[in-house]
Amino acid sequence: MELKRIVLGVTGGVAAYKAAELARLMVKDGLDVQVVMTEAARHFVGAATFQAITGHPVFTDLWDERVDNGMAHIDLTRGAEAILVAPASADFMAKLAHGRADDLLSTLCLARDCPLLLAPAMNRQMWEAPPTQRNAAQLKADGVTLLGPASGEQACGEVGFGRMLAPEDLLEALDARFQPKRLSGLKVLITAGPTFEPIDAVRGITNSSSGKMGYAVARAALEAGAEVTLISGPTCLAPPREAKTVAVSSAQEMLAAVEAAADAADIFIGVAAVADYYVLNRSEQKIKKDAHILTLELAPNPDILANISSRPKPPFCVGFAAESENLEEYAELKRRRKHLPLIVANDVTEAVGADAVQLILLDEAGKHVLEQADKRTQARRLIAHIAQLYNTRYQ
Ligand code: PMT
Numbered sequence: 001m002e003l004k005r006i007v008l009g010v011t012g013g014v015a016a017y018k019a020a021e022l023a024r025l026m027v028k029d030g031l032d033v034q035v036v037m038t039e040a041a042r043h044f045v046g047a048a049t050f051q052a053i054t055g056h057p058v059f060t061d062l063w064d065e066r067v068d069n070g071m072a073h074i075d076l077t078r079g080a081e082a083i084l085v086a087p088a089s090a091d092f093m094a095k096l097a098h099g100r101a102d103d104l105l106s107t108l109c110l111a112r113d114c115p116l117l118l119a120p121a122m123n124r125q126m127w128e129a130p131p132t133q134r135n136a137a138q139l140k141a142d143g144v145t146l147l148g149p150a151s152g153e154q155a156c157g158e159v160g161f162g163r164m165l166a167p168e169d170l171l172e173a174l175d176a177r178f179q180p181k182r183l184s185g186l187k188v189l190i191t192a193g194p195t196f197e198p199i200d201a202v203r204g205i206t207n208s209s210s211g212k213m214g215y216a217v218a219r220a221a222l223e224a225g226a227e228v229t230l231i232s233g234p235t236c237l238a239p240p241r242e243a244k245t246v247a248v249s250s251a252q253e254m255l256a257a258v259e260a261a262a263d264a265a266d267i268f269i270g271v272a273a274v275a276d277y278y279v280l281n282r283s284e285q286k287i288k289k290d291a292h293i294l295t296l297e298l299a300p301n302p303d304i305l306a307n308i309s310s311r312p313k314p315p316f317c318v319g320f321a322a323e324s325e326n327l328e329e330y331a332e333l334k335r336r337r338k339h340l341p342l343i344v345a346n347d348v349t350e351a352v353g354a355d356a357v358q359l360i361l362l363d364e365a366g367k368h369v370l371e372q373a374d375k376r377t378q379a380r381r382l383i384a385h386i387a388q389l390y391n392t393r394y395q
Contacts, residue, residue, distance in 0.1 A: 003032035004178065007077055009085035009105045010050070011092040012040020014155040015121035015164035019086050020045060022167035023053045029171060034076055036060070036105045038092065062104045076104075077112050084174055085109070086147075087121030087164045090132050096144070097135035115177065117145045119170055124160030147173045169241065176223040179380065182387035184225035189265035189315065190218045191258060191272035191304065193233035195251045199296060200283040207273050210353045211235030213320070213346075214271035216379035218243050221269075224383050229265070231257045233272055251275055251301035262308050265315040267390060270305040273322065273352070277301060306338045316341060316390050322348035332362050341389060344382060361385055 006026060010019045019035075026033045035050040035058045047058035057066060059076060077083060085092065085105070092106070096118075101107040109116055118139065126132055127149060136146060148165035165173070192214020197205045211232060218230045219240045228243040231254055239245040246257045251274045262268060277298035287294065309317040319340045321331035324347070331345035345360040359370040359378050370381050 003030060004081045005032040005034065005079050006174070007080045007083040007108065008033050008035045009083060009088075009109070010035060010037045010041040010045070011085060011087060011089045011105065012038055012043060013087040013089045013121045013164075014044065015087035016041050016044035018164060018167055020049050020053060022086055022170055023050055025167050025171045026174075027054060029175065034059075034080070036076060036108060038103055038105050040089070059104055062107060064104070074111055077108050077114060080112075080114050082115045082117060082174065082177065083109060083112055084117045084119070084170070086119035086170055088118035090120075090122045090126045090129075093118065093120060093132065093135045093139060097138040097142075115145065117147055117174065117177075119147045119164050120149045120162070121164035122149070122162050123154060123156055124158055124162040127162040128160070172219065172240075179220075179223040181225035182384060183221055183267070186226050186266040186390075187229070187264050188221040188226040188267045188269065189229045189231070189258065189261050190214055190221065190269045191231045191233075191254060191274070192218065193235040194273050195233045195254055195275045195301075196249045197251065197275045197278040197301075198282050199279050200285065200287045202286055205275055205277070205279065206234070207275065208352050209233070209273035211237045212353070212355065212375050213351070213357070213379070215239065216375040217269055217271055217382065219376065220379035220383040223380070224387065226267075229261045231261070231272075251278060251304065255302050255304045255307065258304050258308060262311070262315060267318070267386060268305075268308050268315045269318040269386070271320050272304075274304060275301055303338070305340070309339050316386070316393065318386060319343040321345045322351055324348050328360060328362065328367065331360070335362055341393070342386065363389060
């Protein structure tokens, strides 16, 4: 398969050192990365670093003799899927907003026939300054995509907007552009992670679901163009920036959050490992240790997915089933019992907390095996399958 080619532009700013990590992640993600630096960027990070990471020579000069026909400003973006400039300094944005082309990178940006994405990075006052805001607005109007900036502590010690987005976030945004917009215009509601059922003020019953699968599904739905609401039990993961995320703890809280969002949802995907029981005789105070046997009374939690799928006009409901034996048989039983058009079966001993997993999709047409792959890839495959079923049913 031919690699996707991306031109990574690096301009002069403290965040230029992060561009090296971004280049590394892009190469690891299977992209063919061509780095073009401005003169100013060379004061912050060396070309040799990028050359070693990408395996390609780095260009800065419009008149570089290494490009055969002297047409570096055109040749370097030939066949490129996108130009990503990270970091994009205030000065570089000003230059682009005015259509100036006085160095290789600005010339490439002006002479391109592919999308241009900028990751602004600068001091917060520079970002907030009216000329920069005018330039940002102009660039957006010109069809340029701005990724960030983020807010936080800056290299100068000040706090505010102007930080470059983290390399992982930039790669995610770039990747998202390449995904087909199969769920464009649809609202997708997703549950993820475990629930936590309190025993007393500090203790509780939970499970080892990490949230990785549910968050990956949320990201894949966003990439497919959906508006995503993610109802998450307690996890250590950073939620996708573009999702509306509602943090909950117990199954009762998850149910309330899902019910509040379900009316508007076109698709509901229950990835969460919801605790089957909650503690009836929960103590408000921390239970003191003594010599007696402690008995916990457990009562069944509401079934969130069944609750939604049994509505008179339910969204398109997708369940997950994690089983340790008779995987397909038990999952199919759950699918039928909960009236689901689709259920995703996975082996609980291999799926929980793992980065990669095999999934078996069970629907009216039968069984579809998604061979072992990382959860992001599986989530994308799952979203493609859901989109196909949804479109067949409703369009
Ligand atoms: O978070 P990770 O570490 O990445 O792990 C992912 C996972 C293994 C937890 C995930 O892939 C998965 O399989 N989730 C479903 C876990 C499960 O076994 O659920 P269940 O069989 O208890 O329930 C079946 C379906 O009903 C699920 O969609 C569940 O979200 C839903 N359900 C269950 C009980 C309940 N009270 N309410 C529900 O909505």
